[in-house]
Amino acid sequence: xxxxxxxxxxxxxxASWTGEGGLLDRMGEQLLLTVTALLVGMLVGLPLALWLxxxxxxxxxxxxxxxxxxxxxTFALLAVLVTADWPGPAYFGPYGRAGLATLIAxxxxxxxxxxxxxxxxxxxxxxxxxxxxxxxxxSGLQRxxxxxxxxxxxxxxSGVRLALVQVWATATIAALVAGPGIGAIIVSGxxxxxxxxxxxxxxxxxxxxxxxxxxxxxxxxxxxxxxxAAPRRKTRQPVGAxx
Amino acid sequence: MPxxxxxxxxxxSCYSAFVNEWWCAQYVEDRRDDIVAATxxxxxxxxxxxxxxLVLAFPLALVARRFPRLESLVLGVSTGLYTVPSxxxxxxxxxxxxxxxxxxxxxxxxxxxxVLVRGFLDGLRSxxxxxxxxxxxxxxxxxxLxxxxxxxxxxxxxxASMxxxTVSTVALTTVGTLVSYGGLGDLxxxxxxxxxxxxxxxxxxxxxxxxxxxxxxxxxxQRVLTPWTRTAGR
Numbered sequence: 001x002x003x004x005x006x007x008x009x010x011x012x013x014x015a016s017w018t019g020e021g022g023l024l025d026r027m028g029e030q031l032l033l034t035v036t037a038l039l040v041g042m043l044v045g046l047p048l049a050l051w052l053x054x055x056x057x058x059x060x061x062x063x064x065x066x067x068x069x070x071x072x073x074t075f076a077l078l079a080v081l082v083t084a085d086w087p088g089p090a091y092f093g094p095y096g097r098a099g100l101a102t103l104i105a106x107x108x109x110x111x112x113x114x115x116x117x118x119x120x121x122x123x124x125x126x127x128x129x130x131x132x133x134x135x136x137x138x139s140g141l142q143r144x145x146x147x148x149x150x151x152x153x154x155x156x157x158s159g160v161r162l163a164l165v166q167v168w169a170t171a172t173i174a175a176l177v178a179g180p181g182i183g184a185i186i187v188s189g190x191x192x193x194x195x196x197x198x199x200x201x202x203x204x205x206x207x208x209x210x211x212x213x214x215x216x217x218x219x220x221x222x223x224x225x226x227x228x229a230a231p232r233r234k235t236r237q238p239v240g241a242x243x
Numbered sequence: 244m245p246x247x248x249x250x251x252x253x254x255x256s257c258y259s260a261f262v263n264e265w266w267c268a269q270y271v272e273d274r275r276d277d278i279v280a281a282t283x284x285x286x287x288x289x290x291x292x293x294x295x296x297l298v299l300a301f302p303l304a305l306v307a308r309r310f311p312r313l314e315s316l317v318l319g320v321s322t323g324l325y326t327v328p329s330x331x332x333x334x335x336x337x338x339x340x341x342x343x344x345x346x347x348x349x350x351x352x353x354x355x356x357x358v359l360v361r362g363f364l365d366g367l368r369s370x371x372x373x374x375x376x377x378x379x380x381x382x383x384x385x386x387x388l389x390x391x392x393x394x395x396x397x398x399x400x401x402x403a404s405m406x407x408x409t410v411s412t413v414a415l416t417t418v419g420t421l422v423s424y425g426g427l428g429d430l431x432x433x434x435x436x437x438x439x440x441x442x443x444x445x446x447x448x449x450x451x452x453x454x455x456x457x458x459x460x461x462x463x464x465q466r467v468l469t470p471w472t473r474t475a476g477r
Contacts, residue, residue: 003338070407071454073414075428076447079435083443169328173418176330177435183330190421195337202334206327213326 006196011203023182023204029096030171030181031208036095037103037167041110042160049115050152053122054144062119069112074170075177078105082177089178096180102171109170110163117159121152154224161216168212172205182208258441267441274442278430282449284344285426288419289412289457291348296355296408303356304363305389314364321357329354329418337422347419354415355408362404366397399472402465406458413454427453 010016017023052058081101082089092099125148133143175183182205189198257267271278303321307314324332332350340346370393378392417428425432427446434443466473 073417075417172328172330202331205331
């Protein structure tokens with residue numbers, strides 16, 4: 001297969017990695033986008049979802065935001081944002097072409113896993129524990145900080161992990177609307193019949209995705225206290241929206 | 244100049260070199276054939292991908308159940324594949340299947356597979372042990388037990404995962420535009436390239452509508468296939 005040789009050649013040539021628009025340049029761009037969007041999503045989504053979970057309200061929102069997020073194609077939202085007058089396809093600092101549009105789309109698609117998991121996490125704290133906290137005379141705020149939040153943390157982190165995977169994938173798709181990131185090399189490779197470049201860049205995207213997933217899994221394990229003693233959680237974790 | 248303006252005003256069209264409305268009934272009318280063709284392709288790719296996922300997930304789930312040691316392997320590998328972004332997975336399939344609809348169907352089938360394997364496993368796990376025991380006591384063999392008792396009872400959980408898989412596959416099909424088989428995604432892509440708002444918004448709305456319709460169909464199918472779940476609550 002000639003294509004494999006060409007791809008290998010592309011990936012082992014230093015010039016493919018360095019320089020403007022090279023693999024490293026694009027990878028930096030995409031990592032920056034991913035981290036920024038994830039942080040924005042967490043800042044907006046987590047406090048809201050955790051507090052709603054504490055109050056026990058808004059379950060309807062928490063469940064439906066996931067379903068809506070799944071049904072709206074990432075590509076379609078990106079297309080609308082880029083074609084609109086604002087944010088449009090303008091360059092945005094280090095985030096590259098259509099940077100702002102991409103950031104908005106990424107942050108929006110980070111929300112469903114974050115909100116749903118955080119809300120569920122607080123709601124799943126067992127009633128006995130809450131009763132004990134009330135019995136000890138804790139105020140609502142104390143109960144939230146000292147009981148609900150620590151117990152919810154592992155599931156919240158699994159939401160962050162899903163969101164990370166989701167955001168990285170969405171950041172790749174941004175290239176379909178001429179956006180930034182490694183996806184740009186994939187799309188231009190396919191558009192110019194240089195398939196080896198597209199396939200090489202796709203390999204890089206896939207490997208980074210797996211590395212991010214493993215890192216996130218390690219962080220999640222680190223924040224899960226006494227996991228050996230805890231009863232095994234049901235394996236049915238919500239699988240993300242998929243991109 | 245006034246002449247041009249009148250000519251423009253006379254034109255009923257809400258899309259032209261000068262007007263770029265987000266929503267335009269005229270566009271839908273003019274390009275009806277294109278839209279229908281794209282929607283049909285979208286539907287075909289989605290259904291084929293979910294069916295492929297279903298066909299692959301079933302034996303995998305059975306193997307994972309039969310050999311518990313393999314369960315974490317099956318789940319781990321499928322979750323790993325799920326982690327790979329769609330825009331990266333499609334190019335990786337191209338050396339094997341070329342720039343065809345098959346590439347898109349296989350790629351999306353892999354994502355559906357991840358959700359469906361979990362659906363099968365959770366569904367089979369949700370069957371009460373005493374029901375299985377009674378069936379064994381009645382002399383059910385393992386195949387008949389699976390087909391007549393376990394699968395029907397696993398159906399509600401399984402259908403729930405099929406709904407997730409189907410709705411996300413409808414959305415993901417748009418990415419197939421990378422290899423020119425994206426159904427409505429091709430219209431979105433064209434709309435972005437030509438800065439044609441009506442085209443991309445129509446395609447986006449159709450995507451969401453298609454997802455909703457398929458979701459409703461699955462809910463109805465489940466209601467028909469599991470009549471006992473409707474009376475259980477009373």
